[in-house]
Amino acid sequence: MxxxxxxxxxxxxxxxxxxxxxxxxxxxxxxxxxxxxxxxxxxxxxxxxxxxxxxxxxxxxxxxxxxxxxxxxxxxxxxxxxxxxxxxxxxxxxxxxxxxxxxxxxxxxxxxxxxxxxxxxxxxxxxxxxxxxxxxxxxQRDGAPDLCPERWRDEIEDVADKVYRDVNDGVYQCGFAGGQQAYDEAYRRLWERLDWLEERLAGRRHLVGDTITEADVRLFPTLVRFDAVYHGRFTCNRQKLTEIPALWAYARDLFQTPGFGDTINFAQIKAHYYVVPHDINPTGTIPRGPDTRGWLSPHGREELGGNPFGDGTPPGPPPPSERVPPLGSTTVDV
CATH class of the missing domain: 3.40.30.10 (Glutaredoxin)
Structure with a gap:
């Protein structure tokens, strides 16, 4: 601090x-x-x-x-x-x-x-x-994608830096702010950047170029946690992700892409943020919502063109020991 x-x-x-x-x-x-x-x-x-x-x-x-x-x-x-x-x-x-x-x-x-x-x-x-x-x-497997193509590398680094500073770390700057002024400044930067991302993604399927890149990998983990924990727990509450059209569709597109959504366990995400640290939520109560089944709803992003894996191919299913619970599960593994 x-x-x-x-x-x-x-x-x-x-x-x-x-x-x-x-x-x-x-x-x-x-x-x-x-x-x-x-x-x-x-x-x-x-x-x-x-x-x-x-x-x-x-x-x-x-x-x-x-x-x-x-x-x-x-x-x-x-x-x-x-x-x-x-x-x-x-x-x-x-x-x-x-x-x-x-x-x-x-x-x-x-x-x-x-x-x-x-x-x-x-x-x-x-x-x-x-x-x-x-x-x-x-x-690496045959068909592994190139997440940092040389022709887009500078742009990937620029976008990823902005995403880290204002979004990935920005939600923490809101949630852990030690005063109103610090919170207000972090909140302003977060939402200015999310508005910038919304405009950027309105006409393109991926953040940089026409395939998934390192920039998408860096943004997705924050978006997928946004409504479940950052909106309420970290008071990033101007809007929910589900109320931001392009970002919500983009996030669903990635979630439904092999390698992204199959790494997500919403029950464990909420258990962590609502139980740790204990002094903020001494009862340890974990909210049941929001309903996560919307992550599998159609996103329509295919119309924007591009190919998520470029010249590569999607990965196969995860090993049985690494599979996550299906969406809608209320089991909280703690």
């Missing part, structure tokens, strides 16, 4: 990279690493989406922390015995302590852990997706 009450995200991450040649830290090796996510977390959601789109399930295993945590960090409370079945740990903190005793950086997801040593390699969420797209190319 800054002096004027504005929320400022701690971006101190462990930045070791996993690269094809290993010269920037660690080498790409199928089966050596484990990606740890939480279905609740939008930053981790990015990594889960890219791993699916690239077809890396066989090369990079994935552990899923539950939606609840306390000062000890994310926990594997949904796994049998409360431990990750591969790493054997109860708390993600354990892997951080092996890498950096004292944990000077935040304990966040997504995190990639080196299985043989049990140590964190990186929790740099922005770099993780970019490296899964590029450095893991030898192990």
């Amino acid at each position: 800054t002096g004027d009450g504005s929320y400022e995200r701690d971006r101190t991450y462990i930045k070791t990279r996993i690269t094809a040649d290993g010269q920037d830290g660690c080498p790409v090796e199928p089966g050596r690493y484990r990606l740890i996510i939480a279905r609740a977390c939008p930053w981790a959601n990015r990594s889960a989406i890219v791993r699916r789109l690239m077809g890396l399930e066989g090369a990079l295993s994935m552990g899923i922390a539950g939606p609840l945590h306390d000062e000890r960090s994310w926990a594997f409370h949904l796994d049998p015995g409360g431990r990750d079945p591969v790493l054997g740990i109860e708390w993600l903190r354990e892997a951080f302590l092996l890498r950096a005793p004292g944990c000077p950086s935040g304990i966040t997801v997504p995190t990639i852990v080196d299985i043989p040593t049990g140590r964190v390699v990186t929790n740099d969420f922005e770099r993780i997706t970019l490296d899964l797209e590029s450095q893991w190319a030898a192990h």
Whole structure:
């Protein structure tokens, strides 16, 4: 928190990279690493989406922390015995302590852990997706899309930066503002950017170019959580996503695209935001709404042209162990 009450995200991450040649830290090796996510977390959601789109399930295993945590960090409370079945740990903190005793950086997801040593390699969420797209190319599925085409790269970076500053992080700046002025400023930036996105997407199917890119991957996790948690919980309440025509249709288009909606567990998302932190909602009551079945309604975005996967193909279904509950399920996994 800054002096004027504005929320400022701690971006101190462990930045070791996993690269094809290993010269920037660690080498790409199928089966050596484990990606740890939480279905609740939008930053981790990015990594889960890219791993699916690239077809890396066989090369990079994935552990899923539950939606609840306390000062000890994310926990594997949904796994049998409360431990990750591969790493054997109860708390993600354990892997951080092996890498950096004292944990000077935040304990966040997504995190990639080196299985043989049990140590964190990186929790740099922005770099993780970019490296899964590029450095893991030898192990990607046939038909994996190019999420950062060279001809659009500068525009992708520009749009993604705007989305991060004003939308991805903007909802947190609203929700965690320490005063009225800080909240008002964050709210203004958020809605100016959402209005900009609405206008941009009114006549085009994707944010940049005519295929899904890294920019779409970055916007989707915030949009899919908007009505369920950010509109009310974070007081981003000028409008619901369902009341913004182009953005709502765009979000449904992505949700219905393999690799996006099949990473979303609304029950875990709401469980996290309404139970953690406990002091804001001491009863721990989790709302039943909104009705999520609208995510499968027709979106009509095909008329705008473009091909979501370009010259590539959609990924197949997720592994049985990674499948999420169907829409409309009221089960809350906590």
